[in-house]
Amino acid sequence: MISVVTQSLILxxxxxxxxxxxxxxxxxxxxxxxxxxMGAAISxxxxxxxxxxxxxxxxxVVGGALAGMVTGLLHIKxxxxxxxxxxxxxxxxxxxxxxxxxxSNIPLFTFPNLFKGNIPxxxxxxxxxxxxxxxxxxxxxxxxxxxxxxxxxxEQMIKSLGINIxxxxxxxxxxxxxLIALSGALMAQFQxxxxxxxxxxxxxxxxxxxxxxxxLFKKIRAVKATTAILIGAFIYQFxxxxxxxxxxxxxxxxxxxxLVIVAFLAVGNLQLKKKAESK
Numbered sequence: 001m002i003s004v005v006t007q008s009l010i011l012x013x014x015x016x017x018x019x020x021x022x023x024x025x026x027x028x029x030x031x032x033x034x035x036x037x038m039g040a041a042i043s044x045x046x047x048x049x050x051x052x053x054x055x056x057x058x059x060x061v062v063g064g065a066l067a068g069m070v071t072g073l074l075h076i077k078x079x080x081x082x083x084x085x086x087x088x089x090x091x092x093x094x095x096x097x098x099x100x101x102x103x104s105n106i107p108l109f110t111f112p113n114l115f116k117g118n119i120p121x122x123x124x125x126x127x128x129x130x131x132x133x134x135x136x137x138x139x140x141x142x143x144x145x146x147x148x149x150x151x152x153x154x155e156q157m158i159k160s161l162g163i164n165i166x167x168x169x170x171x172x173x174x175x176x177x178x179l180i181a182l183s184g185a186l187m188a189q190f191q192x193x194x195x196x197x198x199x200x201x202x203x204x205x206x207x208x209x210x211x212x213x214x215x216l217f218k219k220i221r222a223v224k225a226t227t228a229i230l231i232g233a234f235i236y237q238f239x240x241x242x243x244x245x246x247x248x249x250x251x252x253x254x255x256x257x258x259l260v261i262v263a264f265l266a267v268g269n270l271q272l273k274k275k276a277e278s279k
Contacts, residue, residue, distance in 0.1 A: 064181020
């Protein structure tokens with residue numbers, strides 16, 4: 001149970017990163033699957049190379065930011081559609097991650113990491129998720145943060161103010177993928193291995209956490225979006241946990257994930273329908 005809580009906290013960081021592109025920028029960024037793995041790959045390579053575990057995490061954050069920048073440049077400068085830009089970057093990252101790791105899987109059980117000290121792993125994961133959440137909340141209250149939200153809400157209006165929306169989108173993609181890579185780096189150290197396929201389904205998991213959290217707390221304005229997503233990540237992970245304990249196979253995870261998302265989307269649509277009918 002503690003292990004599931006720790007994983008939920010780590011994956012919540014990834015979900016918060018996906019929130020920036022999926023909800024704020026309205027940008028379907030497929031880079032997430034690749035940048036999550038990239039964070040794990042860089043962290044694993046750093047540990048195997050004898051670097052400090054925290055240095056490995058910081059390098060992973062930089063790598064994720066660069067991955068987001070590539071997607072942004074492909075979209076803004078090369079004029080490739082947002083969806084295709086993410087897909088292309090994700091494809092490139094698969095090869096890059098293999099280059100970084102040198103092989104498809106790196107075991108980390110014999111190397112020191114952030115979760116092997118005297119502090120319980122769940123506490124370390126909580127510290128990282130709180131830092132990510134608080135920093136993002138503070139950033140979104142700045143002028144640049146409001147501009148980022150404005151680009152997602154009304155791109156033409158922001159453009160009419162003389163602001164370079166291309167640079168704002170690139171910044172948003174960099175922050176998003178930096179957080180996603182941070183999550184991947186922490187997960188690799190917590191699980192004790194990094195695998196080139198561990199990022200598959202990352203975007204779906206992040207979107208599921210966002211949909212669950214925002215659907216449940218849509219009417220409660222006191223709850224920030226990042227807090228709702230954090231809770232959504234917990235609900236999603238524990239739904240998977242209890243489903244597996246009830247006898248479902250690990251091969252059914254994608255089916256379970258899809259059904260959970262469909263259920264909460266249906267609830268959200270019913271709420272909107274009732275609201276419209278009442279009006």
